[in-house]
Amino acid sequence: MDDDRHAMKMAKKKVARDKIMATKTDEKGLVIVHTGKGKGKSSSAFGMIFRCIAHDMQCAVVQFIKGGMSTGERDLILSKFSDTCAFHTMGEGFTWETQDRSRDTEMAQAAWAKAKELILDDANKMVLLDEINIALRYDYLDVNEVVAFLRDHKPHMTHVVLTGRNAKDELIEHADLVTEMELIKHPFRSGIKAQIGVEF
Template identity: 85%
Template sequence: MTEDTERHAAKMAKKKAARDKIMATKTGEKGLIIVHSGKGKGKSTAGFGMIFRCIAHDMQCAVVQFIKGGMSTGERDLIETRFSNICAFHTMGEGFTWETQDKTRDIEMAQAAWAKAKDLIRDPANRMVLLDEINIALRYDYIDIAEVVAFLETEKPEMTHVVLTGRNAKEELIEIADLVTEMELVKHPFRSGVKAQQGVEF
């Protein structure tokens, strides 16, 4: 070994010992409330990454989409055709609010999606429930944030993970969450005239 590699090995050994000491104190398990928000891309993608992890571990899970409508997406098609036995998929929205242009209908659909979400979360067999784009419904007050917070705090089974996505997450939701990630927008191809593309956005 050279002096440089010996110094590196000693430094890494010291770092590993410190890390192992920290990890030894992390023994708890619980169902997490996870929020993916922010203006950057990747919020739903991160949520679906967790859903596919659950599927890979043979853990029952479910998805409720609050805003996205009937448009075909890769994740929905894959889950419905190959993993419907372990992951229930419910697309409850009819598209973004500027497309539907019917506030009363949007509220009705959001309320129906929330009712379905509560049923899925209450079922302890579901280890994870993804509430995709619920933050948009909450932002427009289509669903009462106080009701959502109270439900998650009092009715969510102890070991169930709930993932909530969408920009502009409410502060009340951030306050009760165990994990919050803010996706920051640095660059976006849409600004350069590039449309949403298969395999990237859907």
Template identity: 85%
Template sequence: MTEHSDSDRHNAKMAKKKAARDKIMATKTGEKGLVIVHTGKGKGKSSSAFGMIFRCIAHGMPCSVVQFIKGGMSTGERDLILSHFQDACAFHTMGEGFTWETQDKDRDIEMAQAAWVKAKELIRDPKMRMVLLDEINIALRYDYLDVNDVVAFLRDEKPEMTHVVLTGRNAKDELIELADLVTEMELIKHPFRSGIKAQQGVEF
């Protein structure tokens, strides 16, 4: 087979693929505000969600973040938003750390409930185009929030064009059923298992 004929075959194959793809894409004309869930044991759930937040900021789309678990520790994304993009993105750190750090269930429940009140306020705001509920799945896993209340609110009260992103391990089945887009981050390999600590620029 000559190099020329191989290139021709490739070009013909790609042209056929493009035609098929264009036909499919022509049928996808709808728009709606999505409920998006990032879950799983692998890394990247919040990182991916913040990528979407920064896309919104870049497009001039008002957005907001409510952090349900992460508390006092400084993170790059929070510091960047608070120092440069406060007008574009409302940022609310409502948690006080992971449950094994706080060791106060009543306080954890109180803070999660307050975060959910703030989240509902932001989601109801018709100006908001995206609201990130960071680590809400952890609060739901420990029953600090009632998953049925969360699902009912997102189903019945979320404005039609508002995107809501929910992150954290062990997403509840009810939330997965409601969501438009669900991604499970699969853990294949992690440096923590080799004695490497969380590092700036990677984890925070």
């Protein structure tokens, strides 16, 4: 395609795009779900948290599962941005490591209580509930209670991001934005362990 034809095509595209954008005028706090077997659910959510930090928007993170290990995101936020982003690690590790359903349930309930407190504080413009879908999958939390709270009590302009595999249908139905990460290829299958800077 020559330069003139390309320019004409892009000009038409811009007109059509501008027309569509002119109809998008509403604002609201979104319920955002990142799920699926592919890598990148928490990473993408933390990207949004760092965007909020960059815009000096108050935000918060509650980690439901990843309690036992240090992560780059947590270390950076706690050392540099704790005045903008509250960070609460409430889990004690992956469920296959703890192997204690009653303790996992107790920890998930405590994390959910903290999450509700942070969501209700309308100073927080975004709250990330990292790996909450795992707690919901194993019924440590009642998905209907979580959805009802988000529907009935979340401040209008607060964004809530929920990550983890196997998001429940009720949550997907309620959410404004749902992304499923699809696994195509992963180095773990070739004997490569989780590596610093990539996985944590």
